[in-house]
Every structure is written in C-alpha cells, then in structure tokens.
Amino acid sequence: MCEMEEHTDVDRISNLPWDVLDTILVSMPLKEAARTSILSSQWRSKWTGLSQFIINDACLPTYLSDKVLRWKEIMKIIQQVQSNHSGSIEKFELAAYCHPNHSDLEQWIQFLTEKGIKELILQELANVKRFKLPSRLFSCQQLSCLELNGCIVSPPPTFRGFNCLASLHLTHVSISSDTLEVLVGSCPVLERLMLLHIHPPSFLKINSLKLKHLKIDSQFQDICLQNAPLLWSVDIRLRIIPQRPDQVRACNLVGVIGCLHGIGKLILHRDFLEFLAYNVPERLPTMLDHLFALELREIRFESRKDVRVLFSLLGRAPNLEELTISVDPTFADSNPLVHFMKEQCLSGSYFNELKVVKIRGIWGTTTELEFIWFILAHSPVLEMMTIIKYRGERLSESLLRRVEWASKHVKVISLTL
Template sequence: MRKTDQPGMTEMEKHTNIDRISNLPWDVLDTILVHMPLKEAARTSILSSKWRYKWTSVSQFIIDDKCLSSCLSDKVLRWKEIMKIIHQVQSSHSGPIEKFKLAAYCHPIHSDLDQWIQFLTERGIKELILQEFDCVKHFKLPACLFSCPQLSCLELYGCVINLSPSFKGFNSLASLHLSQSSISSGTLEFLIANCPVLERLTLLNVDRSAVLKINNLNLKYLKIDSKFEDICLKNAPLLSSVDIRLKMIPRHPDQGQACNLVRVIGCLYGIKKLILSTHFLEFLAYNDVPERLPAMLDHLFTLDLREVRFDSLKDVRVSFSMLSSAPNLEELIISVSNSSGVLNTVLDFLRAQCLLDIYFNKLKVVKIRGIWGTRTEWEFIKYILAHSPVLEAMTLVKYGGERIPDSMFQQVDRASDHVKITSLTL
C-alpha cells in the first residue's frame, strides 16, 4: 500500500510508492485473486482496510483441504470452519459467483448446504462442483438448482436428484459428473436428453437407475463405472471417447434381441478411443457375436480392454470382433485377468483366426499387462505379431516368475520387420 510521503522524498520515490495494485480495475484484481489458493486470497484482508473484504467478492471459490488447518481432522469441525468462510462471503459478497468447488473431506449439514446452493443460484453460478465428502444420508438437491440456465459444469457427489416439474433442461451444460448419487432411469434419460450442448458425461456408482439410455446428439465423452441392466447408446453419433467399466445386473434377455455387441458398440461410428472392462465384454457377448460388426469402426484408434479372461470364449470372441472391425486401429492395450485354466474351445478359436485374411495395417503399439503365461495368451501374442505389418512396439508385462525369454520370440512369424518387443516381469 502507499506509504506516507516523507519530507525530502524525491518525485521518483513518491511515484515508486504509489499503490498501483489497489487501483487496478476489479476484473483484473478478480483474475489475480481467483488464481490464488482461497486461504492466501483471504490473507490479503490484512493489507489495508480497502482490502479487508476484497477476497469475499471474487467470482470463484474453491474450498479444499488447503483452506483448513492440517491438524483439524474431525469432519464435523471441518464443516464448521467451512461455514465460517461461507458466512463471510454471504455477508459481504457483491457481484456474480461463477464457480464453487467443495473438495474438502467434511461432514456437511444438509440445511447449510441447501442455503448455500440457493445463494449461489442467485449469484448466477456456472460451475458447481461437490466432490467427495462424508455422507451418511444422500443430500437432496434444492429445486432452485434446476433453474440455472447459465450452468455449464455440474459435478455432484452423494446427492439425490429429482428434477422439478418446471425443469426444461440445462441449455448451457457442457459437463455432467454424477458420483455416489441416486437418480432413476427415467430422470437420468430425461436429464441427458435435455442438455443440448452436453459434451462430457461421467457416471460413477449411480444407483436407482436400471437402464441407461443415452440420447444426446452432442455428447463426445462418456465414462461409466456403475451397475445397469441394459445400456443403449444409439443416439450419440459424436461420441469419440467411451470408457465403460460397469458390471451388468443379470436379467432375462428379450427374445429375438440383436447381439449386444452390435446393438451397443456397433452404432458408435465416430468412436476414437474405447475402454471396456471384462464384465461389460461378457454382456456384449450375448447372442451370436459376429466375426465383424456390420458397420466398421473406421475412426477407432485406441482399444483398451481391461481384465480380459483368456479362458473365456465370450471375452475372446468379442475382443476379436472389435479388432477385426477397426481397420485404422493404432494402439491396442490389454490387461489380463487371472486365468483358471486353458479351454480347448478358446485355443481352437484362436487357431481359426490365424487362417483368416485379416491384418491390422495401422496397428503400431501393443501393450499387454498381467500375463500369466498360459497357452491361450501365447497364441494371441503370436497372432498379433503375425498380422500387424507396421507394428513398432510390443510391451509384455508378466505377473510373477520369469519374463518371457527372447528365444521364444525368435521362433514366431512377424509381419513387421521393425517391431521392438519388450518383455518385463513384476
């Protein structure tokens, strides 16, 4: 701040002591303060009376563990400290609040959180992020939240989501993240369909939803780690990155229903990156898996398959169908599940694939981790080497025991003369 002019000070010294920061326009000061940790921004209140409440009027508030004393471990007391910050803001804030993020592990009182969210909606909140906190009982979102036309990012944890009758959609919402929350199938479908600019959707451990239906023409990124009886992605033509690790809830399949692989994955024409877990592979294997999908996955560049069971014909058939349907695949990543043994039906299937005239003409990188050293794994490795003419690198990670010796690879036909094979063990 400006020092009192002293007798005998030169004009240059007086000019040097001018408080230029305090005289900056508020939008510039706001930009400076929001880039500081909230605890540090609050400390600016001691600079002068002019700065006492400046931090309470910033447009973004991120309350995380850095705002609280490291010795404060009680979750109830941590919430009381957070409420002190919130009360200061409520009593002094003027202007809009564009972003609020709660990322401090605490035990919030629902009535406090309800009032705070109502305050945020009155201040034109655009990004509301509630991350992991202690929730014995789910927090029921206030109806006012569904009347925020400017909301662009919504991340909720431990919440009950019931749309108000007047809800017409979030016309500005680009990112939706639900974790440990409750929402019915119909409500979730309606919510997704009525976010016309939604690009990113993440669903982690969502309950009360039996069937997931995605109907959104703008969606580009989808991540699911939850339980569903069924999933439908038909109306999402722009999906380019999909990560599905869900475990399907068994149910009696509809008679005459098409193969799940064709019905769910076969419609993802624009997909570029696909990550799937073994439980979902089993779901996709229902009802006559084709050698290739009817429509090719021409844009698929990365295929990442998690916990593949090489003793399961279902897992292997689905994996090969997707591989054969991705002519431009550049990267293949596989993690292997512990095998209970070797099935002759899987070996026969792999040997039959070797006779087919199918090559991966764009495949450059292959990573296989969690190898147990079974015969079916080795047959798959040989198949990839023999059918990948531009392969540059193959990395194999074996769990336990000795790594696969180099001598074994010398006896294998390779379609690529330039492939570098790296064999490791953990």
C-alpha cells in the same frame, strides 16, 4: 549538480480494476487469497468478492479430521462470502472431505443460484443420508458444468433442461432411469457425461446429439447408446444385473457398440465384456473406421466370450493404432481358444495401422502366447509391443520369435512384475 527527483510509494496493485484483481486472486489458492486481508483495511474483504471459490483440504487446518467440524470451518468461509459478496460467482467447488449440514448447504446453493453460478462442483461429501438438491438449481440456465456427489437428483415438473450445460458428472447419486434420460436428453450442448455408482440400478438410455465423451462405472439393467452420433471417447465399466432370457436383446455387441460409428477411443472392462458377448456374430456388421485406441481391462483369455468380443472389435477396426490389454490373473489354459485363435490366424486378416500394443498381467499360458504371436505375425507397421508378465521370468525373445514378425522395425519389451 542535478536535483534528485523525489519518489513516493504508490500502491499500484490496490488501484487496479477489480476484474484484474479478481483474475489475480482466483489464480491463487483460496487460503492464500484470504491472507491478503491483513495487507490493509482496503484489502480486508477483497477476497470475499471473488468470482470463483475452490474450497479444498488446503483451506482447513491439517489437525482437523472430524467431518462435522470440518464443515463448520467451511461454513465460516461461506458466511464471510455471503456477508460481503456483491458481484457474481461463476464457479464454486467443494472438494474437502466433510459432513455438511443439509440446511446450510441448501441455503448456500440458493445463494449461488442468485449469483449466476456457471460451474458447481460438489465432491467428497461424507453424507450418511443423500442431500436433495434444491429445486432452484434446476432453473439456472447459465450452468455449464455440474459435478455432484452424494445427492438426490429430482428436478421439478417445470424443469426444461440446462441449455448451456456441457459437462455433467454424477457420483453416488440417487436418480431414476426416467429422470436420468430426461436430464441428459434436455441438455442440448452436453459434451461430457460421467456416471459413477448411480442408485438405483436402472435402464440407461443415452439420447444426446452433442455428446462426445462418456464414462460409466455403475450397475444397470441394460444400456442403449443408439442416439449419440458424436460419441468419440467411451469408457464403460458397466455391471449388468442379470435379466430373464426374454429381456436380453439378440446381440448386445451389435446393439451397443455397433451404433458408435464415430468412436475414436474405447475402454471396456471385464463385466461389460461379458454382457457384450451375448450371441456375438461371426462378424460385427458395423465398421469402426475411426477407432484408433482400444483398451480392454481384466480380459480373460480362457473365456471364449471375451476373446470373441476382442476379435470382433479388432476385425472391424481397420485404422486401430493402439491396443492395450490388462489380463485377469488366471492359470487356466483353454485348448478350444487356442484352436479358435489359430483359425483367426488362417483368415489372413492384418492390422495394417497398429503401432503400439501393451499387454499387462499375463501368466505365460499357451492361450496368451498364441494371442501375442498372432499380433506379432499380423501387424506390419507395429513399432512397440510391451509385455508385462505377472510372475516368474519374462518372456524370452527366442520364445516370441517362434513366429515370423510382420514388422521389421518392432521393438518388443518384455518385463515381469
């Protein structure tokens, strides 16, 4: 009879190298990682030594709604980390709606700068008064991602830029136009920039040779994108503050969009369309050869300005594959626009690469129908058109067939809200 081998319990997990344990623990929600402290005395403070901390609503008691009390709960976590952490902290994200004490938050950011922070994300801060970022943060050359909410950004005179910063998101941030220009221009590897609700309204000048993705939703007096040659994805909801006539450039469409030679995806909102529509030429001088996706939101088909911008973009984007339009609800019918679009139809231009078209929120006006017919008659490789009508019956196929469709394989889906 073979003697049975005696087995002993071995805690293999606890003896793993710290970099392996860190990888395991940071993949868990912070609340779950903290619960490992009950496993044994050896695990009591392991979670406080993590290289990444994401504090969100899941870390707080569900019954706790007071923003000040929520911050106090967050400070309990922070204090435990400050007392026990001995390594580096590469990422910190605060995404729990709270009212932080500015002194506490400043001290914590100072601590993070000493820990070699690379990604700092502050979201959903319910500040009555904006929090001024500590000067020490601007010396963190290892920062690769910076997302700020409800802050005052005022770098010290010694600031020379973030050499590693690839992503910058500013929301409800107070920053001057000069500071914003310097900040963006002094990040040599910046690829993603998001500007939402910037204060005060100012002149926006983007000077970033590596920038690829830009999103703007804010008020500005003017915009200049002429030194961002690699911009590929642009989403602009720019509310321009009216200026004196002598302050407006000759053609905003040419001045802003005309310099984006490599743009691949473009999303424009109604307010910015009105700005671009100032003095639109018959033909946009620049070809948008790389533009494959165009989305226009809240376009007004009764507006000659909006439609001129639309046709200027369509006419200079020979490789456009996807067109998405949401319509600003209106009952207005504009006969001059119908005549204008008929003139465009007679020009003989075709959208030879257009495959997908989505039009949402139409009322079924003559102007809207003329545009739909125009697309169907001039898109030989169109595969799918989706039309969503705001009210009433959906558009019938017999109505859509009043023109000859250029594509023999297009599928038209007509719906109603």
